[in-house]
Amino acid sequence: MARLTGRTVLVTGAASGIGAASSRRLAADGAQLLLADIDGPGVEKLAAELGQAAVRADVTRGEDVDRMIGEAYTRWGRLDVLFNNAGVVRLQPMLEVTHDEWDRVMSVNLRAVFFVLQAVARRMLDQGVMPDSELRGKLIQTASIASYRGGNHLMTPYSASKAGVVSLTRSAAQALAPHRITSNCVCPGAVETPMWEQIDKEWGALEGLGQGEAWKRRIRHIPLGRPERAEDVAGVVAFLAGPDSDYMTGQALNVDGGLVMGN
């Protein structure tokens, strides 16, 4: 099915996990992609496989962000969808979080997500509506169910940063709706990705658990009874990138198998 034929999409954090799975899905649906990641070889490999474009970019650096967005506009003259997905995590007991660690997580997960969104929105304001849509463009952020009560006690800065992503998604929705730009985010649960391998390892080290034990504990109570895959999130990202979600803005959409249900 080619529900996104002709739609142009910039994906940050595209080289692995949810970013990579979403890129595969969006490409399969007919979108044209610019894949961005701090991991240059990784993102180039995926882009080559999908026949799409790649750019190496550190989203915390203003000049990289300008170059990345400039690349999209040079290539297409417009950008229909931003999948603002890059993020990092580190597990630490709350009482041991240092200023540096706090700043590192906030810098990628919140500051960069905001300034990438802002830079893209400024450019989108100058473009016409997408073909077959009343909208100029769509912004999609990756937040997390960690922003809710079910967040992990070892992920304080991460959880705060993702709650911030939900908040700025809503602010952007209000600011940009009159300009016919929507802003929504996905809140994935515990997803089988390289990020969760890292979480499992760090959590295990902190609490003396064997490999895979933290993961098992986290997924035990998922009502749908199976672990979440990056492809589960990709299907929702494809919906948010496509025309069927055109009347939705400011929404934080949980994709977690019912783990927290937004509580």
Add this chain to the structure above:
Amino acid sequence: MRFTDRVALITAAASGIGRATADIIGAEGGIVVAVDTDKTRLDATVEALKSAGGRAHGRQADALDSDQVAGVVESVVRELGRVDILVNAVGGSTIIPRAAAKVDELTFAEWQRLIAFNLEGTFLFCHAVTPVMKRQQSGKIVNISSIAGRGLSESSSSAYAAAKGGIIAFTKKIALELGPFGINVNAIAPSLTLTERLQPRWDKWTAEERARETDRMPLRRVAVARDQARVICFLASQDADFVTGVTIDVTGGL
């Protein structure tokens, strides 16, 4: 074609959001079972779905009558073998003379009518399809709440708000119960949507009143049934396989 050979039971399917949902599922390969009380409109809906190349069956039934609901589900299972999708679209705020009556103006009888109309059909159909979906170890249920269910509506009553808030809680609770059986349960919460029932009211508003309402919407237009149906169909599709217990506000940013 997201719904090839999927059996989709849709209530209040002969008009409004239910009808718009039936149109999409029918066009994407699904087998629509349209349920409605209005025989004329129901026949017209089934005819329209078929002439658009879809497969459709009509069932004239009252979603608020437990025997009729059980009968519909039983006949669908007997004839089509399964129920993959249930869309509960029965509901509305305008079944009382003054839809926006304040709490001190609402009569108890009106309160009871609104609670029943907006909750009982959804319960009865969920109750009746659950054993079928449990046997299948799969199924998608989509309920319709409202922005009023978030407590935010000036054009409807507190009884309607309470009922639609009830849909949000009911959706979460049964998502929790039915998740282990591979059944997803979600809802949408629409803002004012111009359906056949509401269009005449909208048409009676002055130009200024309509402009004020449109300006109030961040996306600067009022929803149509298709805006809601598209999100329902996402929730009924494989793309939402890991989404359960959520209520998506489809409100143009309100």
